[in-house]
Amino acid sequence: MNVNVTNNSTIDVAGHSALDGPSVLPWDIEAIVAGLREARRRSLRVASAANRRTPIPSPELLQKVVDRLYASLFPRHAGAVDHSEEGLAFFVGSTLNEALLLLVEQIRREHGFVDPSRRSDGKSPRSADGIVADFASELPDIYTLLETDIRAAYDGDPSARSTEEVLLSFPGVKAIIYHRIAHTLHSLGAPVVARIIAELAHSQTGIDIHPGAEIGGSFFIDHGTGVVIGETVIIGERVRIYQAVTLGAKRFSVDEQGALVKGEPRHPIVEDDVVIYAGATILGRITIGRGSSIGGNVWLTRSVPPLSAVVQAHVRSETFDQGAGI
Known part of the structure; x- marks a missing residue:
């Protein structure tokens, strides 16, 4: 050897x-x-797959899938040479077919490798062809949502000179593009493939969004490094967050054997028109009311009503003389 x-x-x-x-x-x-x-x-982890020859999903091939989906959604920004309607249609059709064929194979790999008895829902998976067909039919809606996100980034950042600059260079926009793709696949029944796509975005942008998170339109992550958005987070419309924000869980439920309970709602609900500034940590199944502002470095574990302004407590320095004191 x-x-x-x-x-x-x-x-x-x-x-x-x-x-x-x-x-x-x-x-x-x-x-x-x-x-x-x-x-x-x-190993108990691989025992159920010991006699299988099915390869596992490939992050490298899924990166190709995302690249081609991006090119299909934004052909003028991703390699199309002929910008006529006919030229763009040919480019999108060819690129999208390649992406979807690769995606079908990756979902087949997921289904072949993941033991149905170990799925959290205990159900047999849908066919890979059916999942990808449904995913493809949702691409126009994904594009429409992304247009609102791109516009929100442009409107929300005074340094942005054009929506093209936002689309091509903003890490928050890149992360949300990956998330819109991953969330749709997660919802349709390909959670492993979706999670790999989410982690590709995480490794490239420093923004960690679980594909299960539900995020409304016109969503803007400014700067973005260190942002964490958990699996059961629900975010409304026109929400803006800054770097190092965590929308996380406060505690984890366990079953009678001491194992973590999967899938329970445990992350925040953020209603419409909320702004969350840098470094804020919001934990647990709490609600941030519509139109609220959460200040930088705030640690929040309770719900707040609409139109709240939550800031850090100020440290007060006082001197006492002539016998005064506390």
Whole structure:
């Protein structure tokens, strides 16, 4: 057995390099490989898939799916050369077909690899073809929502010079594009593929949005680094949030065996026209009322009514003399 190494030489299992001559490696590669094989055999996580040959979903191929979906939604911004109606139609049709065929295969991989008995809903999955057909039919609605998000970013940032600049360069817009795609797939029955797409956005933007989160139109994340939006968050229309905001869970319910209960509503509800400033942490199934403003670095674990303004308490410094005091 030969092992490839990064300098393009080849080392065999006895530790001999084709370039450098005989040498002795300080590890026993055959024993390590055998040990890893045995560890995988004993693993409860992979036991149910031990006899399967189905490959798992590929983040690299799903990145290609998202890139082609982006090009289908915004062809003038993503490689279309002929901008006539006929030219754009041909580009979109060809690019979209490629994306959807790749997506079907990735969802088939998800269904083949994930044991139905271990799904949180306990149900057999829908067919990959059916999921992708329904997803494709929702693309016009996804585009319409994204147009409101792009406009909200342009209107909400005085540094933005055009909607093209917003679409091509704003990390918050990139994250919400990925989320609109991932959320639709999550809702249609492809949660693993959706989560991988969400994590692709997370790794590229620093913005972590669970694909289960429900987010209304005209949503704007300014700057964005460090934003976390949990699975059961519900966000209304025209909401704006800044960097390092967390919409998270306060506590996790457990069952009689001590295992975490999956899928319970445990994250905030943010109503329409709310602004949440940098560093705010909002935890638990609480409601932020319509039109409220949540100040920077606020820690909030209770609901607030509409039109509230929540800010940090001010530290007050006082001196006492002539016997005065507390």
